[in-house]
Amino acid sequence: MSTSMRAVELVRFGAADTAFAVRELPRPVPGPGQVLVRVLATSVNPLDLQTRRGDYRDQVTLPAVIGNDVSGVVAGTGPGADDFRPGDEVWYLAPVFAGQGTYAEYHVVDQALVARKPARLSHVEAAGLALVGVTVWEALVERAGVRAGERVLVHGGAGGVGSAAVQVAKALGAEVVTTARARDHEFVTGLGADHVIDFSAGDHVPRVRALGGVDVVLDTVGGDTLTRGPEVLADRGRVVSIVDIAEPQNLLAAWGVNATYHFLFVSPGRAKLTALARLVEQGELKPVIGAVLPLADIAQAHALLEGGSAGEGRRRPRGKIAIAVHPQDETPRQATSSPAAARTS
Structure with missing residues (x-):
């Protein structure tokens, strides 16, 4: 051997x-x-x-x-x-x-x-x-505690983590909102997304607010998603980020909705x-x-x-x-x- x-x-x-x-x-x-x-x-x-x-x-x-x-x-x-x-x-x-x-x-x-x-x-x-699935389970179940009937925003629904997150959130009984390029809208809808927002077509915040906001935001893309999270969250909403962001972000608005933030490095x-x-x-x-x-x-x-x-x-x-x-x-x-x-x- x-x-x-x-x-x-x-x-x-x-x-x-x-x-x-x-x-x-x-x-x-x-x-x-x-x-x-x-x-x-x-x-x-x-x-x-x-x-x-x-x-x-x-x-x-x-x-x-x-x-x-x-x-x-x-x-x-x-x-x-x-x-x-x-x-x-x-x-x-x-x-x-x-x-x-x-x-x-x-x-x-x-x-x-x-x-x-x-x-x-x-x-x-x-x-x-393996890695994306464990990440999503830890983010949505162990950290955010997603419950049936809640509304979840998954940033980047066509990506590796995002595509698993859309499916798991749906399996948990959540209403799923996701951002994706226009060419991926049909694809993420097929994964189970209830609402798809073209992130390249302008600010996602007004469109999420028009749906009534969300209970959970899963950040898979970085950028200013931590700062913008409270703008779409319901009271006592949760934000989970899997992206290590070096730039400081202003989270002052999170106090106004009693938001909880989780920063996840998968185990x-x-x-x-x-x-x-x-x-x-x-x-x-x-x-x-x-x-x-x-x-x-x-x-x-x-x-x-x-x-x-x-x-x-x-x-x-x-x-x-x-x-x-x-x-x-x-x-x-x-x-x-x-x-x-x-x-x-």
């Missing part, structure tokens, strides 16, 4: 086309309470772009394997790891900035963070849902994955996979997520960009490319 594996290392901070190198690295060995997973699929997230650019250089020592989503098959277990056996299909969100990342053929993780993959999802789909956990899996199995949550690339094309995946390479005229796909690490072992189901597909299994 080989003791090495193929992985993509981040070798320098900066532009995608010079940041990565495909290398042979030692295969990790599971320790006590850990499982070794043969990674069949991972994905690329905005967090990866920030890491590659050097935003978190104090927490990343180069060269480094980055990435956090995994769907794959258990290949081995360490002492005391009795929850899983070799051959089990699993998915999980790896801890951020803790050990080797997931741009690799194998990955080691504490079994407490791992859950069994939903049977209705391919590995590509599961890998595309992994089996319970969240299990809750998401229930929604998947009930047909209420479907990953949106906009593109699938091989492991060797991580740099291209980063360029796509940033909006396409210069001169190619390629625009950022809807939803997630997945990476098929072992494509010969994974036959992805058709990626969600239409509103109807997004609401069916």
Whole structure:
């Protein structure tokens, strides 16, 4: 049995086309309470772009394997790891900035963070849902406490987090308002959005107010969304932001509506994955996979997520960009490319 594996290392901070190198690295060995997973699929997230650019250089020592989503098959277990056996299909969100990342053929993780993959999802789909799904669950359920009958505003409903958030908010019984480009209106409506606002057609605030305001704002885009949040919130409304915004924002208006703000840096956990899996199995949550690339094309995946390479005229796909690490072992189901597909299994 080989003791090495193929992985993509981040070798320098900066532009995608010079940041990565495909290398042979030692295969990790599971320790006590850990499982070794043969990674069949991972994905690329905005967090990866920030890491590659050097935003978190104090927490990343180069060269480094980055990435956090995994769907794959258990290949081995360490002492005391009795929850899983070799051959089990699993998915999980790896801890951020803790050990080797997931741009690799194998990955080691504490079994407490791992859950069994939903049977209705391919590995590509599961890998595309892990981080964004856990983020959305923590934002809407654990932080905002969304209740049936409330109205939720999701900024950026066609994106990776936004597309999952629209579906989860709808599954929770909320009335969903989202912002999206005009070309994505039909798409996000198919995901379950009740009201869609073209954010490029002017200020969203008057249009949200015309609906009667909202109880919860989920910020996935940054900008001035924290300042503008109170302008659309009902009394005792909640704002959850997943964007680390460096510029100061004036939150004085938040006092006037007794607003609560939550700032979220996602944390992994089996319970969240299990809750998401229930929604998947009930047909209420479907990953949106906009593109699938091989492991060797991580740099291209980063360029796509940033909006396409210069001169190619390629625009950022809807939803997630997945990476098929072992494509010969994974036959992805058709990626969600239409509103109807997004609401069916």
